[in-house]
Amino acid sequence: MNETLYNYTLHLADNALILAQRNSEWCGHGPVLEQDIAITNISLDLIGQARSLYQYAAELSNNIFSSTTGARTATEDTLAYLREGRAYKNCLLVEQPNGDWAQTILRQFFFSTCQFFLYQRLQRSADSTLAAIAEKSLKEVTYHVRWSSEWVIRLGDGTEESRNRLLNALDDLWPFTGEMFTPAGYETDAVNLGFGVDVKAIKPLWEQRVNEIFAEATLSSPITGSEGVWMQSGGKEGVHTEQLGFILAEMQSMQRTFPGCEW
Amino acid sequence: MNETLYNYTLHLADNALILAQRNSEWCGHGPVLEQDIAITNISLDLIGQARSLYQYAAELSNNIFSSTTGARTATEDTLAYLREGRAYKNCLLVEQPNGDWAQTILRQFFFSTCQFFLYQRLQRSADSTLAAIAEKSLKEVTYHVRWSSEWVIRLGDGTEESRNRLLNALDDLWPFTGEMFTPAGYETDAVNLGFGVDVKAIKPLWEQRVNEIFAEATLSSPITGSEGVWMQSGGKEGVHTEQLGFILAEMQSMQRTFPGCEW
């Protein structure tokens, strides 16, 4: 069971960290000062979640692998900074480039809405640590959903340009939404073991919320409009897009250049 | 003397490598297939030069530091991949972003024209290895100058858009040209020791060539037009722009992630 729990926890942590890393690229470059602050805030919340999850994963890892001779002690930082791309388990959606504001907003809306329903259920996880992290994070995620929903509405029901940009973003990002609801092996196992969330069961809730917000944004439903669109997957199992390698090269550069240092 | 020679050689190598790295970003993304090939070719020539120079620097380094206990043996790759930004001695010009084609062309033209006069003199260096590398490289650099000159002329005397883009590039890059002709400490020492080239003496030749090509491009002289423009410097002494850190984080990521491996 512990290895499933470890992978499951890492997957949640990686999602949070990679999206935080992406969002933080906006810091100092946002379209409005208030929104620069808002997206940075979301980034900070996500780093906070990632840290709690990595700390827990490190604890699990040290228990699992403690017998192995010479295995280095895991910490939140070894997990974040010393795993390669093929070991990262985030879904493809969160590693997609920031693009313009519409792209960033829609990525956040799709992800946070899913994360909201997931954490809601994870609060009842048989694993009390995961349950506690979910509970603590849910307030933040509720805000992320509200903020990104408002922006989807604003852009969809704003100017012709903002509407077109949002539709372009939809084109780019939609194929990456399916993966969130297709369980990886460790997710299925986690459900069976009683501590994981059944992502398939979340899908209709997510779709309903997406439909509602799109309707308010005066846009037609992306769900009915995209039947037959192929869904990309692989991220959760470590097969990423070419984006992730560059994210990690930059993010990990200091830890890789100066191994074993305290900062 | 050997340490001056080492630094002097590294400086030449770093110039070649960083510009090669920048140019190689075009590979597969050029505006015309033939030019994609041409810029890649220049990149390849520069990597070749960098390799010869790093190999020589490694040899010098191993001689200088051989007595130090436990010092790792230098190779072309340890010099390229395991030095940090503050140890890199390339001039700021070559680390500037590719920008559009005009930016890339003008950077190449400014740099290659300087490199041409420098290598021409370096052929008569008291150091026979440097002289040999210069001689071998000069044919390549002659081509780089011709190719980039032709493009400066084409863009300057092409459409209104291409002319404007070239002038924008001039605005961005001009402040980085002065550094090429302001000797760093090791350059002055190298001149005194008889193996280095006096970059101050090259300047009028460079200016004349630039004037000629700009005139052919139906543009006014950037030299007379830019009196009083402040010249940036620092790269040769390891104080770079914020660009270099990102170049190295990406370029060195494999060697840093997998230390001590053979590839």
Next chain:
Amino acid sequence: MFPMSVQELEKIFLNKIEQEVKIEPKDWMPDAYRKTLIRQISQHAHSEIVGMLPEGNWISRAPSLKRKAILLAKVQDEAGHGLYLYSAAETLGTTREQTILDLHSGKAKYSSIFNYPTLTWGDIGAIGWLVDGAAILNQVMLCRTSYGPYARAMVRICKEESFHQRQGFDILMALSKGSPEQREMCQDAINRWWWPSLMMFGPHDGESTHSEQSTLWKIKRMSNDELRQKFVDMIAEQVKVLNMTLPDDKLKWNETTKHYDFGEINWTEFWNVVKGNGPCNKQRLDARRKAWDEGAWVREAASAHAAKRKMREEKKIA
């Protein structure tokens, strides 16, 4: 001389094919032959150009200067191959620009293999070894194709490709002799690229749309399945040198056929990627379109300058 009837022309054409005389640009040829060739050659050209992208992705991160130079030169070679092939297509009455626009609009295809991502340095080795390896078998056959300019382009390309395959194998060889992480990287890359490489030979002979006519015209001289078997036989031996395995538990030497048996390809995935749903289809086309669109002003400037220069020279003469 009286103009010949189509029947007579066709007879001469088929006779040449029969006699292994190359068809040349100025020769008469059936419309369908011309069309098939334009489609195939430009598809081949596009594959070279799009194929620059997955490998190009690792140029900036190549782990040694030597590997960087080799990789850069290789990707450059592919650009060169693209040039030869666009020129060969032009001898059939199309233009490079039109051919490229067909790629960008999605009308023309390119090899599906390039719609997979390169995730590690090991992939650069695997592409050289497996993808170029598969391509070579096809290209060696095409050196004897019936259309002269295409056959001659292939001869030049083949020389360089076998070089590339060796370089790819060499990358994997270094990994296979390296640290545990490097060996893992090697096996992982082989695992991910093996099946897509097998798909490069196209559908089974029975299901291949254009194959029969192409064989009659000697554009194609071996069937998809024949070439694929040849590839499997070759790679199954070479992988032993690497001390790695191919991800197929049905792979086994068959003493009767003197060939390797192997498992069934996932044709759903194959058709799915062909249809545009591979992991990188959109990304690859977007990258090509972006390069083309952002290069428009450069091409315009070059021709504007050429026109000005020509005018000035004419004035001088007058």
Next chain:
Amino acid sequence: MFPMSVQELEKIFLNKIEQEVKIEPKDWMPDAYRKTLIRQISQHAHSEIVGMLPEGNWISRAPSLKRKAILLAKVQDEAGHGLYLYSAAETLGTTREQTILDLHSGKAKYSSIFNYPTLTWGDIGAIGWLVDGAAILNQVMLCRTSYGPYARAMVRICKEESFHQRQGFDILMALSKGSPEQREMCQDAINRWWWPSLMMFGPHDGESTHSEQSTLWKIKRMSNDELRQKFVDMIAEQVKVLNMTLPDDKLKWNETTKHYDFGEINWTEFWNVVKGNGPCNKQRLDARRKAWDEGAWVREAASAHAAKRKMREEKKIA
């Protein structure tokens, strides 16, 4: 009531200044006082906003998750400070948009310190310790400035800034206790940031254009040189805790003055950077302009949507 004469108004105003009563937005104030404040507050706001860039440069590469979060929060605080200050400037009758456009056109200035590049992680520590340290001395003084909204903004800002300074020192502390490379990184950052930090206090008192009038109006309550000396005295002590040195061989405790003596600032460099010739002046302004220009459609969409929503609500009511 009869309107008062300018002389009378000015008397009331100066009396308030005298009595340490804050001037508030609706109070009468001399035009020059208003102008000086607008110039100074918006310059201060721009410094916060432009100041996000050099530190923002290291967010993606922060060497631990904790440091990443701290840095991100810090840069975000600076955005917040920018907001307070733009609001304070608005109470004087300017708009945020106009203020920002003045920055982009080069009409308004910002602190020159942000025109130096951040080259290593050590620079993030040095900025926190030295740059924020210098800023705080200035800001603590400004908490008692005569214009109410500015003084109150400063009180909020000061609380956060001293936090930032401690975090910066903490980064350097970790480096100073670390590997030889880390210690070198620490000393190198101090070497590069020391002199520019001293320049932050502005020219010598004799050469400072706006100082005299500002002091009379109690906008400014300590001279440039006084503040600078205070800073040197503070840092010269703290650097010992780091086991590092300041790059000034004239730095020495003076028993007579009970202050540290220190070397002369390179004023040529100072004026040069102020004039726009610092290593990053162009880069910083380009980045701000780019963010603004690329955000234009977002701001337009937001106001278009707000207008639509308002219209709909009015319709509902009607």
